Amino acid sequence: MYADFYNLTAMPFQLTPDCQFFFESQEHKRAFAHLVYGLAQEEGFIVITGEIGAGKTMLVERLWSQLDNKKFVGVRISTTNVSGDDLLKLVAHNFRLPTEPADKATLLRRLEEFFDRTIAAGKRCLLVIDEVQNLPFSALEELRMLSNMTINGQAPFQCLLLGQPQFRQMLADTKLQQLEQRVLASYHLGPLNLDDTKGYVEHRLRTAGWSGDPSFEDGALVVLQRHSSGIPRKINTLCSRALLSGYLEETHVITEKMLSELAEELHRDLAAGHPTTPAPTAYPTDFEQTIDGRLSSLERVVARHDRALKRTVQITAQLIEAGI
Numbered sequence: 001m002y003a004d005f006y007n008l009t010a011m012p013f014q015l016t017p018d019c020q021f022f023f024e025s026q027e028h029k030r031a032f033a034h035l036v037y038g039l040a041q042e043e044g045f046i047v048i049t050g051e052i053g054a055g056k057t058m059l060v061e062r063l064w065s066q067l068d069n070k071k072f073v074g075v076r077i078s079t080t081n082v083s084g085d086d087l088l089k090l091v092a093h094n095f096r097l098p099t100e101p102a103d104k105a106t107l108l109r110r111l112e113e114f115f116d117r118t119i120a121a122g123k124r125c126l127l128v129i130d131e132v133q134n135l136p137f138s139a140l141e142e143l144r145m146l147s148n149m150t151i152n153g154q155a156p157f158q159c160l161l162l163g164q165p166q167f168r169q170m171l172a173d174t175k176l177q178q179l180e181q182r183v184l185a186s187y188h189l190g191p192l193n194l195d196d197t198k199g200y201v202e203h204r205l206r207t208a209g210w211s212g213d214p215s216f217e218d219g220a221l222v223v224l225q226r227h228s229s230g231i232p233r234k235i236n237t238l239c240s241r242a243l244l245s246g247y248l249e250e251t252h253v254i255t256e257k258m259l260s261e262l263a264e265e266l267h268r269d270l271a272a273g274h275p276t277t278p279a280p281t282a283y284p285t286d287f288e289q290t291i292d293g294r295l296s297s298l299e300r301v302v303a304r305h306d307r308a309l310k311r312t313v314q315i316t317a318q319l320i321e322a323g324i
Helices: 026-040 056-066 084-094 104-120 137-147 166-171 174-180 194-207 218-228 232-248 256-271 287-321
Strands: 045-050 072-078 124-130 157-163 183-189
Touching (some): 045 166, 056 157, 072 084, 084 104, 084 137, 104 124, 166 174, 194 232
Parallel strands (some): 045 183, 124 157
């Protein structure tokens, strides 16, 4: 809806990762450099961690778009809590190998033969495992054992491990000491700073055909960075709400006040399912002020829905008049 109002060619703040929207922030530039360095080693493990929504998957989408298919055979696995044997089946399945009969010896033999053929063809295998923090120690140890395999003195594959921050704590466990020693490149993807938050928003808008409409007040971007904590997925969610609100209110400027109100509404929506979640800002404790505040918030919501209804009626009338 708001894309047409602002003459955009696409939805700029979708949550689904799309590498054409990749923004090279300072954090993502460093993380990508570690990826490239790790791949150049042609062996071992690469580890990228980050908070939920920090952009790990987008980073891999960018890598995927640049991989030379003549040199790499790449597969990606998003894991849950699977055993070591089940992980081997997933690896074999994603490399398009038969997994029946499912005994471990047969799977390992098929993988070794596949790696041998791949190296003979002048290619390398890249295994990307997402949500690696969900894997038990037994599955991680199976990966480590698989990395011991060599073909004519070469490592048959490399493994990129993507996970949330707790995976670093797992790696520090003595049970995974041998796996940790095989990590040749590692980076923790941190949040965007204020400058990169502004650049991120403008980049995604430009990619969607933006020509300056809508504009963001400087104060609005400060509010955006503070309430999103610099996490790209949270930025997308809040910006999407802001553009929808701007469309409903028929405004071409996203103001600091508008974004503050939307951020607080979003926090209340999310906190409804998590009653113990603390608010990012202090709310008045005086009873009358609290009631007045809730009434004002309710009035804004009602007004917004009323504008949306009127806008829908207008659009419907235009479509009927045009014979659509």
